[in-house]
Amino acid sequence: MLASALLMPLAMYLLVGGAALPFVIAAMGLASGMITLALHQHAMYEEAAAGQVYSIMAVGLVLTLADPNLADMGLAIAVLGPVLASLLARGPLRRQGWLLLGVIGVLAVVASLVPMASISINDLTLKLVSGLTLAVVAGIVALSANRIRGAYDVYDKAQMSAYRHLIEHVQDAVIRFSSNGELLLASRSSESLFGCRRYELSGASLGERLHVLDRPAYLTAFADANQGGKSRTIEVRMRQDDPVAGVRVPHFIWVEISFSPVLDAAKGELRYEVVALFRDVTERRDQQAAVEEARRVAEEASNAKSRFLATIGHELRTPLNAVVGFSEMMSSGIGGDLSPTHKEYAGLIHQSGKHLLEVVGMLLDMSKIEAGKFELQPEPFLPDTLVHNCFRLVENLAQERQIRLVGDISRHLPMLVADERACRQILLNLLSNAIKFSHEGGTVTVTMKRQGQCVNMSVVDNGIGMAPESLQRVGEPFFQVQDGLNRRYEGTGLGLSIVKGLVDLHDGTLRAMSEIGAGTMVTVLLPINGPAIKVVETATVTPLHREPAPIQVTPWHDEKRKAQ
Missing domain, CATH: 3.30.565.10 (Histidine kinase-like ATPase, C-terminal domain)
Structure with missing residues (x-):
């Protein structure tokens, strides 16, 4: 719109001299600029981009019809329309731009064979108008491409800054390996996890920190991610240094490692870069061990209780049977007549003995059921x-x-x-x-x-x-x-x-x-x-x-x- 406004005085001067084409081109540019600006202000971005593309191709069509030569600047201007559509718009407008370019090409061939007398113009004036229009359109396309590239650069920098901030401040240690297994990056949290500087993890230092018994599992999981492209999670023991202690006594902690391959289908590589997350799970493992130990102790106590009940039950049953039997004999007078008081005492002994036998029987049954030794005979x-x-x-x-x-x-x-x-x-x-x-x-x-x-x-x-x-x-x-x-x-x-x-x-x-x-x-x-x-x-x-x-x-x- 600015370029059309600046060129409008020249176009009006040429219009007075009998050349109407410059005025038509300037008016088209001014009108299309105002329309697309209004669409953009109303957040109709797709329509605004389409207006720019159609305006450029319309100007190119007019100049192509005015120039009898087949390869003219109007056709070059029309070519910039699909280019701008590729930068600004989505699939449908891109396809429409190239389709319209084919139509303009056909019309250009027709115009070269049959000159349009109604829009005839002086060759010098036509070249001047075509050159200025091409420069303006090329400037618009270049400005759009430059602004888009700048936006992508800002976006990439923001993304990289966000990722770097995330990696540096996440609690888990983040380590990135190349496709050859070399350490490329280690987060700040890896220093507190391993008790050393980040640069000390390079080379074979990280592998040497693994417990000897856990190295095969680590290498297998890393190979699955590096060569097979599969995510793996393992728990291994790794050495943790104490930077304060004078003598470094090996201290191992349990670490959960999650290997994740960086997949890129476009490259088609046989090996992948690997991002690994290292998390200290020593406390969780200690809690699991404590729970297992408590369960073992509880099971042993339960078994000891069942054995104790069974043993006590068997030991009590024999004398209780004697107590019940002899007290019953005394109550029935088999051993001789008893006084009423003694007979009452014998009855109480008999009743208490039977009660104790019932209790012992229940204890024995309960111990058998808990021990799984109560056999049914259906x-x-x-x-x-x-x-x-x-x-x-x-x-x-x-x-x-x-x-x-x-x-x-x-x-x-x-x-x-x-x-x-x-x-x-x-x-x-x-x-x-x-x-x-x-x-x-x-x-x-x-x-x-x-x-x-x-x-x-x-x-x-x-x-x-x-x-x-x-x-x-x-x-x-x-x-x-x-x-x-x-x-x-x-x-x-x-x-x-x-x-x-x-x-x-x-x-x-x-x-x-x-x-x-x-x-x-x-x-x-x-x-x-x-x-x-x-x-x-x-x-x-x-x-x-x-x-x-x-x-x-x-x-x-x-x-x-x-x-x-």
Whole structure:
């Protein structure tokens, strides 16, 4: 726009002399400059660049049509249009510029064969106008290229400055290797990591810092990145110097090294430069070692506890059996008649001995379950027989507390493949807990039914109940809701933990629901076919034809059985 404004007086002078072409060229330049400036101010940069390219090519077309020669300055001006498009615009405008240049070339050939009389002009004037226009257009293209190059230089410098700042201030040590394995760059943080100056890491110094046992892993990982173009991460031991100490005693730290190849598909090299990040992970390794050591100590303590319980249980069982047996003989009068007082003492001894035997039995069972030595002997049996047998065993305890026992058993229960002794112990423990934590005169109900591919066995009481936080700890060894010295209910807290262990051995599920003051319901789900469920055998059979259901006369044993 500035060039057109400066040349406008000359163009008007030539217009008065009868040459209209200079005025047309100056007017086109002034108009296109104003239009593209307005587009640029409205942030329409792509449209502004297109306006410049089209204006230059339009001026070149006019001058080409005015000059009868095939190779003229107008065609050279038109060529600068696609060049400017390559500098300023994207793909579509570039393609349009070269397409328009081809059209202008065709028109130039036509103009050289058929001169346009309407735009004839003096040769000297035409050469002057074409030369000035070419100079202005070439100046515009050169100015654009210079400004773009300057912007890229500033951008490159800013990028390099940002990368250098990042490398120098990052906590991890950054080291760059050439394709031949030579050290090209080391960040400032590498000095604090290795305890030496950066220049001391050049040559073979870095490799010598590696622990002898870790050098093969380091070389393998570096080769994968350098030759294979693959990123690798390893942890190795490297020597760290102490610049303050007079005598350098080798001190090794654990370092995590991340190798990343610098890939450049354009070069197609067989070896790549490698950027490596070195991070001190000694503290993390020490923490992992401490955790492993703590786990080992805990496992040894648990095993020692299990061995101690098993040993103490076996040592206590023999004398306790003697105590229980002889006290029972004394109470029955086999050794002679006793006075009422002595008979009472013998009964107390017998009761205490049986209690201790039960505790020892639970300790032995718990130690076997924790040690994984509790062997199941699964056999098919009718699960409903468990209820009556267990009721007989806890009948005396229930009568002492005036607890009513109720059994609700579904009809036609399938055969259950499980360890009958373990299942009996599960139900006994659940019944004992329910009776112990029920109020006097309460009710304990045992329900048994089929649930999918499992047998559902639930024990419900209306006793004291448990809080939600206590429910989350159901099954923990030695856990009791009331665990103080003044607790009201006796026990070791092993009953539910043994139940959970036996249920887990059967691949079953233990669930507990409770509310303080409203009672507790403990549900055990045992797979019908034992730990390994066979879907084919336990799948529901869909009948293809249904006969009308006859009127059933249900005998007494087909009703829901209730034991009291």
